[in-house]
Amino acid sequence: MGNLLRHWPYGCSRESRRKLFLGSYPITPATDIMQELVRHKWAGVKVFQAEDEIAGICSAIGASFAGNIAVTTTSGPGMALKTEAIGLAVMTELPIIIVNVQRGGPSTGLPTKTEQSDLMQAVWGRNGESPVVVLAASGPGNCFDMAFEAVRIAVEHMTPVILLSESYIANGAEPWLIKSTKELPKIKINTLSEPNPNWRPYNRDNDTLARKWVVPGTADLQHRIGGLEKDDCTGCVSHNPQNHELMVQIRQEKVTRVAKDIPLQKVKGKEATKLLVVGWGGQFGILFGAVNDLQKEGKNIAFTHFNYIQPLPMNTAEIFAQYDKILVCELNNGQFANYLRAVLPQFTYEQYNKIQGLPFKVAELKEKFNQILES
Amino acid sequence: MEILRKPKDYASDQEVKWCPGCGDYAILNAVQRALAEMNIDNKDIVFISGIGCSSRFPYYMNTYGFHTIHGRAAAIASGVRLANPNLSVWIVSGDGDSLAIGGNHFIHAIRRNLNMNLLVFNNQIYGLTKGQFSPTSERGKITKSSPHGTLEMPFNTGELAMGARSTFFARVPDTDIKLMTQTMLEAEKHQGLSLVEVYQNCVIFNDKAHAAITAKENKADSQLILEHGKPMLFGVDNQMGLRLNGLELEVVKLGENSITIDDILVHDAHNTSPTLHYMLTQMNRPNFPVAMGVIRNVTAPIFDQEMGKQIDQLSTTSQWSSLDDLFFSGNTFEIN
Structure with missing residues (x-):
């Protein structure tokens, strides 16, 4: 049931008025998400079963570049294969959601058993200074909320978000308090639809440091992005030493500032001390x-x-x-x-x-x- | 009023940084000419590349562009095309990018037949990493990573394409800008995955690799330039031709052994059977000319269109009409 509830990012794709795209490859225990989402083509959901894990995330990155709410789903070994592409999404500052339904590892490990051992991989497992937002669902019913949060943060902050789940909740069940879509917060899309001669692809929002999500098909805003280091602001390729240091710090700061946009941590039993x-x-x-x-x-x-x-x-x-x-x-x-x-x-x-x-x-x-x- | 675009309208403001004499310049030129001829709006074009010298291509185009990671351009482009099927999507890659590290995405992109153009600049070498053998280097090739000669057989791009059920395969030399432009045009017009292999010269690390085929003095005898519906003739004065002898192709000369134009094979790029197309991809010197131009151009179901159709159909027949509908469609109960 946890796996089934996680398919609700498409709820948020409605909130953000963008289509949902899932690029994925079958892997235990994450496959159910793809199998559930593909039932919802009626809502415009696009599910692409790719030739491998890498193509799963890469197709999602392409879909994100073209303006879809883009998701890829996997488990630990697949996560390892997606690593380089996550770095590309970090560099190009595109929103994608990477769901890792954790299982026992390392290697093929215990495919059908639960474990929480991909946390370090999620937080730090990439080449270069490559910060991303990492969230974790805490129960089958909570998967909906965290998937929604993953989309909201990815889109509003223009960053990849890794959502960790685990076999235990993916295969678990609990009653879920149904929400009306009217209760869901609106997701703000930071884009440009009119030509603006002063716009540069790496111009940033003052608060979030997010760049604008300008998608192909928009008139007179043609631009090029890629995995090479970017010049601050123009987004042109740059090997300037100071610029690289600045960009590394900006990418880190962008993720750090997400803390201002998430709920405060709660405690059960505030009066305790020991x-x-x-x-x-x-x-x-x-x-x-x-x-x-x-x-x-x-x-x-x-x-x-x-x-x-x-x-x-x-x-x-x-x-x-x-x-x-x-x-x-x-x-x-x-x-x-x-x-x-x-x-x-x-x-x-x-x-x-x-x-x-x-x-x-x-x-x-x-x-x-x-x-x-x-x- | 409709704007009429010129080739230079597709050039970006970035300085082109390929080596002087690189074949890539001519390809860039041909692509810009083809786009101008079709007058496609810049905003609706996306160039997506992997890694390699070829993959700098998007920077030089005044279109949307994405310089991605090694081998993955076809996978990323598939996502772009599915997200927005109104875009003209071009994948730019090389023999290393498409046939080695990206081999899996290459064959599956062809098999799925999304409506995109996939260009492979084949220079039979790794240029950006300064001279290692590639999957198309001839067996025995001496390079920095094969000082004693390679031990492996090369891929033939066309053969691989036929094996992956390609609906459009063309091969062009970087020395023939007219043929390249015409072929890029045909590729864009083709509905489905259009694969164009360019025999491209790496002037620094594999200079003249294709010269025996592409050099001016060799061109007439070494290239068979195919045109749909035309007899397969080549050579100075078009006196040489191809005919089928049993299950084999055979080079014949008009007038010799009472061979007439009626004996010569006529190119049918639209033939759904790939058999003859496959044989054409196999032809090589010294016994045969190398086939150039559009070898295969057939119609087949297009993945992105088919997905669109399913979505359209299901949106009218689904038992659910909204998300709230769906939420309440399972086993629900009320807590008061």
Whole structure:
């Protein structure tokens, strides 16, 4: 069901009045998204089953260049193949959404088992300084919201967005509170439809630093983009040393500023002081349940769960500062913990990891939390 | 009033940075002439390239352009075409870009038959990386990465195209701007994937690789310039011709052994059977002339049009008419 709900980016393609394009290649456990979306040609959805993972994302990049809401869906090994093309989208500052339904790795790994081990790959796994926005869905029902967010951020900030899901929620089910499309926020498209002699392809919005999405077919705004380094503003090819440094910093700053445009991080159990349980992605329900049980027993424990990975919500450090201990729980060998160590090095992070291709169990989490609380 | 565009109206303000003497200049010229002849609006044209010397092409065109990554131009172009089927989409690549690193996208783009033009500048060498053998280098070729000679057989672009069920394949030398212009025109007019292989000279790393075929003094005997509906004649004074002898092509001379023009094969580019087209792609010196011009030009279902048709049809017959409709079409219940 998680996989089926994720197809709703096409809901947002309606909100943004642009057609949805999916370029994809079959891979477990992500294939359902393609199979679901292709049923919705009636709504103008274009699904392109490509010859390989690379062509999946490349066709999406082409569709984005031509003005579609462009998505590619995959799992870890496919993600590895798409890496170079993600860099191209970073360089050309085109909006695309890359959905990675994670499975056990490395290599072919455990194709049908769940894991959260592609986080580092999503955040840093490209050549060059290549920042992208990384989001993570926290449950089957939340897939809709995060897919919508992925599209909104990609389009409004002109950046690739990686949306992490995982086998556990892709194959999971839960009731979903149906929204009316009227409740969905409007997605602003930053484009030019009239000729403007002063416009240059890398002119930026002052707030977001996004460039304009000017698509082929628009009169008198013909321009060329590509993977070579761009001159700030004109977008012409540039090997100027100062310009390269500036562009690297601009691309980073553009992603950093997305933090101003995402919700603040919430905490369950603000009055607690001793232990903060940190989770991300698809283990939300189990972590919530375990913490909830202990809170009912009156334990000094709080919980915060991340949907926005890169950038982190603005109040993350403020939250972390309130607890004696921070315990990062994830289905890998400590990737989010290590990411937090790099981004917010002023805190000490303890880890609870499970790498068995299985989700957490409430009982094992409670045992671990109690151990720490009693130490 | 309709604007009449000239070739220079398709040139961008960027300085062209190919080596002096590079064959790419002539190709650029021919493409701009062909576009002017068809008077296509600049705003509706997109040039998409991969990596290589050929792939600088989009920078020199006053159109929309995308210089992408190595081998992937055909895949990116497919997305562009599907997103907006009103655009005139041109893929510019080389023998390394299309036939090595991008081989998969190349064959599948041909097989799907999207309405795009795919140009392969074949200079039988890697030029941008300064002289390694390519998938079209002849066996035994000595290059920087094959100092003892290559060990592998080259691809024949046309043969590969026929194997991938090409609906349009043409081959042109960069020395014949008139033929190139005419062929680019035919390529754009063809509905479906139009593949044009240009025998292009890399003046620095593989100079004169095609000279035995393209040089002025060799041209008449080494090239068979095909025209649909015309007999396959070549040579000085068009005295040489091709005929079918059993299952093989044979070079014959008019007047010898009582051969007349009636014995000569007539080119049928529109023949749906690729057999003879395949044989034409195979011809090579010294026993045969090399076939140039439009070898194959047939109609077949076009992927982007077919997708459009499905979408149009389903939009009227679907059980859902809006997203909200769809949301409430599954197992729903109300919480009060």
